[in-house]
Amino acid sequence: MNVQVIGGGMSVQYPIHMEIAGRVCVVIGGGRVAERKAHVLLQAGAHLIVIAPTLTNLLYQEASTGCFFWLAQPYEAGFLQRVRPFLVFCTADNRKVNRMAAEEARAAHALVNVADEPGLSDFFVPASIRRDRFLLTIGTGGLSPAFSRSLREQLEQAFPPAFGLWIERLSAIRQEMKEKLPTSDDRQAFWRMALSRDIMELVKAGRLNRAEVMIRHAIIDFRPKS
Ligand SMILES: C[C@@]1(CC(=O)O)c2cc3[nH]c(cc4nc(cc5[nH]c(cc(n2)[C@H]1CCC(=O)O)[C@@](C)(CC(=O)O)[C@@H]5CCC(=O)O)C(CC(=O)O)=C4CCC(=O)O)c(CCC(=O)O)c3CC(=O)O
Numbered sequence: 401m402n403v404q405v406i407g408g409g410m411s412v413q414y415p416i417h418m419e420i421a422g423r424v425c426v427v428i429g430g431g432r433v434a435e436r437k438a439h440v441l442l443q444a445g446a447h448l449i450v451i452a453p454t455l456t457n458l459l460y461q462e463a464s465t466g467c468f469f470w471l472a473q474p475y476e477a478g479f480l481q482r483v484r485p486f487l488v489f490c491t492a493d494n495r496k497v498n499r500m501a502a503e504e505a506r507a508a509h510a511l512v513n514v515a516d517e518p519g520l521s522d523f524f525v526p527a528s529i530r531r532d533r534f535l536l537t538i539g540t541g542g543l544s545p546a547f548s549r550s551l552r553e554q555l556e557q558a559f560p561p562a563f564g565l566w567i568e569r570l571s572a573i574r575q576e577m578k579e580k581l582p583t584s585d586d587r588q589a590f591w592r593m594a595l596s597r598d599i600m601e602l603v604k605a606g607r608l609n610r611a612e613v614m615i616r617h618a619i620i621d622f623r624p625k626s
Pocket residue numbers: 436437513514515516517518521523524525526527528538539540541542543544545546547548549552
């Protein structure tokens with residue numbers, strides 16, 4: 401079969417929320433940047449290995465309680481070939497070490513993030529707001545990480561903890577609607593109508609019961625096309 405690869409050439413990034421639970425991920429370096437990357441990896445359930453001669457105090461405590469495996473030494477060539485990780489983060493404060501590790505990671509078919517040379521990265525880490533399964537991410541294509549952070553700080557308060565519970569409730573109603581409305585077009589029309597601004601305001605105010613009642617009223621009023 402003759403397969404043609406079509407497209408490519410655009411220099412904007414593809415947004416993706418990745419499942420990494422149980423996958424082996426390696427962070428090289430144990431400083432402030434490593435700490436940020438490691439925490440998001442641990443939250444997502446990665447099997448984390450950190451390779452660094454020194455750790456921040458917080459990472460040291462976490463390593464001591466078994467949150468991740470700490471290889472307490474400088475990065476050594478050959479390690480990534482043996483471990484074959486899924487994701488590799490090069491965050492040493494040494495450009496040569498990061499470059500060498502990135503090259504080896506790529507040879508081992510891992511996806512690589514290089515903290516001091518964005519041009520060598522397969523992906524960037526966005527700023528994020530998480531409320532359980534709800535996840536909002538912000539990126540600038542590497543142009544201004546400080547802007548990503550500042551916007552994240554400004555948006556935090558617009559997403560109260562109730563968001564996590566709310567999407568769990570929506571998921572339950574969604575399952576019910578799959579039975580009530582058999583066609584995908586009707587379900588799409590229903591949710592576009594039901595998730596109104598009023599509902600969003602109720603959720604933001606933590607009034608989840610009231611918001612759910614309004615959605616359930618919308619179910620009664622909804623007239624499917626098919
Ligand atoms: C390309 C990318 C690669 C990657 O790391 O994935 C990258 C690269 C670099 N960052 C640098 C600096 C800073 N990074 C931050 C903060 C964050 N950086 C993050 C991501 C990313 N940073 C990716 C692009 C994301 C995007 O597209 O916007 C965040 C969002 C996520 C996270 O790291 O977890 C996290 C905020 C988390 C939060 O709080 O919400 C701050 C602000 C601060 O710390 O206050 C500064 C100082 C100010 C400044 O320089 O802007 C430098 C120069 C280093 C140097 O000068 O030595 C490089 C290298 C270069 O640009 O050459």
